[in-house]
Ligand SMILES: Nc1ncnc2c1ncn2[C@@H]1O[C@H](COP(=O)(O)OP(=O)(O)OP(=O)(O)O)[C@@H](O)[C@H]1O
């Protein structure tokens with residue numbers, strides 16, 4: 200069986216001034232999987248996903264996304280990206296925000312209406328579309344941001360800490376949405392520092408100090424080091440002691 204890759208990262212490094220933020224990253228992300236990038240604050244997760252889509256340029260190495268060398272504008276159109284900070288117009292309603300971004304993506308007419316309805320329904324915002332975003336809770340804003348990333352029916356969805364500030368029930372709903380999208384063939388990359396969320400991914404990449412310290416299924420990662428939790432496994436691969 201040929202497993203097609205969605206993302207191939209080869210020998211990618213990146214520094215900000217004297218600080219080495221990504222160190223020789225090599226990684227292949229398979230088509231149609233949910234890939235989690237797990238690492239503590241400042242480990243380089245956001246920088247890595249930004250280099251994937253061309254928002255940041257690596258100093259060395261090469262990146263291929265959906266069979267094209269990045270950066271590539273055509274490929275960008277097939278990616279849905281949700282940044283770590285919400286980029287929403289507070290004074291506009293959710294619907295106006297969606298309308299704005301859909302137009303920006305070049306989605307028009309009936310298709311626009313359908314896409315907005317479908318995406319809003321996936322994140323459970325159908326009944327809140329006419330409220331101004333300034334009246335939204337933190338979790339609603341996150342969901343609206345996910346909704347915007349879904350508008351162009353991306354082949355690859357990249358979400359930077361999508362469930363921060365979202366309660367456990369909604370978080371479950373959102374993960375169900377990711378599973379549904381995966382069933383439809385969408386590849387998904389999620390960054391997180393939440394261990395239980397990491398366990399839901401098909402493949403997990405653990406990142407620390409800009410280095411990829413382990414990549415495998417959550418189950419294999421735990422079994423290989425006899426860890427009873429993902430947290431223990433993370434400490435093990437990071438070369439840190441833990442109490443067993
Ligand atoms: N534009 C920038 N200029 C200088 N340093 C930066 C810049 N962007 C990121 N960094 C530094 O690079 C390191 C990695 O940052 P990054 O945002 O990738 O981490 P992260 O894993 O996403 O963290 P968090 O979980 O807090 O979002 C940090 O030390 C950060 O200060």
Ligand SMILES: [Mg+2]
Nearest residue numbers: 244245283359
């Ligand atoms: Mg980040």
